[in-house]
Amino acid sequence: MPDTIDDVADELYLARPDEFVPTRDDAVARAKEQGDKDLARAIARLRRPTKAAWLANLLARKRADQLAALLSLAGDLADAQRTLDGSALRALSSQRSRLVAAMAREAGRLAYEAGDSAGESVLRELQGILEAGLADPAVADEIRSGRLTRTVSYSGFGPAAEPGTVPMPPRPVSLPDRIPAAAPAPAVEDDEAAARAERERERTERSRELTAAESEESSARHRQESDEAARQDAEAAHNDARERVSDLAAELETAREHERSVSATARAAAAAAKESARAAEAAAARAARARARYDELG
Template sequence: MDVDVDVVADELYGLAPERFTEARDERAARARKAGQSGAAKAIAALRRPTRAAYASNLLVRRRPEEVAAFLELGEALRRAQRSLDGSRLQALSHQRHAVVAALARTARQLAEEEGRAVSEGVAHEVEQTLRAALADPGAAEQWSGGRLSAGLSPPVGFTGLPEKAPVRPQSDRPAKQKQERKQKQKPKQQPEPEPEPEQRPKPKPKPSREAEQRRARAERARAEAAAREAELRAAEQELAEADARVGGLERRLREARTARTEARRALAGATDRARDAARAARE
């Protein structure tokens, strides 16, 4: 049976970092024993994930709906960057900060639930990875695959703000005036006869300003919905985790109360037996 390297990689990058190396070497040895040296080499080349990569992979694997909404927000940000829509970028930027912070907290909680402590430095790497996924489609594809071996960095210069429009140099003005004077000195040519109405090319209809505004509003609404969906999923997750913690505390409280009742009964029995023993000793 052929060894599927992709299946093995998916399995390995779902493991904790300290279990990764041993499991990887065992899978590579199994592939070599089966006579599949190419697959064995590819598996052996897989790198152990860092703590930040492990937390990022957990987030992708455990929260697919939040990941999908996050990727939609990244597409909206990149469209706004290309269209130089400053007002839209500013609105999306506020959403970006909130969603990145919420997803980074969720990734940290998931790792800690698995018994893997996450330091502030590791949490910062997770946030950088999320920002990279927002800014770059290639990084988004890497991150959403859930097989990161190291954190990602956003591209240099990505701020979520539109680039400034180029300014025409002042030296172009004299040249333009000189060209206009030359054109005035040229003899006037006879105007060409206008084509017949049926021969005139029909101008292409241009989208109205109102249509452009409607399109921009629709894109903003979609981006807003994606961001709010991600925030909703993160809030629902936080609530579920809080409910789980409350349930655990309530269970422990019930167990403690039961133990207290049993201890009181044991104390009463011991008191009675001690009293009987003392009475027997006096007799």
């Protein structure tokens, strides 16, 4: 049974990112062997997903129920945001954070089962995709499709509150009648405490350096993936144009061959018509002479 674009897309978007291009090339070759150039061109235009997008596709295909449960929080979050229900929003946000983190861990396990790995930076990108799906229904639909190709993120503050909405009052917090005084700090800090503070300061500094380095790495990988996707799109467009030129060249050569054949037929027909005209004239002359001799007899 011939492949369809849906069959091929299902296969491609479950393949590991490093297998995507060779798998797509094989599918293009199969379509050409089947004589379906339109399908071959459609397959060639399918874009390789980023690593984080591939993880989202794994969740959509292999953990659809859990993903649907996560994305179903979007409506409740939107309602809480629109009504400015702080208590509900805090509770839902906490639940969202737990579920997003759990889904990211599950995606990491699925990647391992598929023979790949997912580092912390990629899992954070996946969490950004899931957060964007909770904030934007269009992104949620892309995630559910299992054919996401890009790493998306959401940096807004959720849906705007409805006009005239009154914020929900915060829940009362009971405070003690008297706040106990803080214990006085020791006058002199011993050497061990100073060393711990220095280690903590160094740890904090290195943590900032690590965060900055990972952010730079993530940005660089985004640029690389974006440029690679653009290269693939340009290559697919070039292949389409080259195939179109090849098709047009073949059609032109066929038309030229037909023109040569028709031209030869026309020349032969013209020669035959000319010969027929000469023969007709000669026959007419002979008939006239015969008629004249007959008339001489009276």
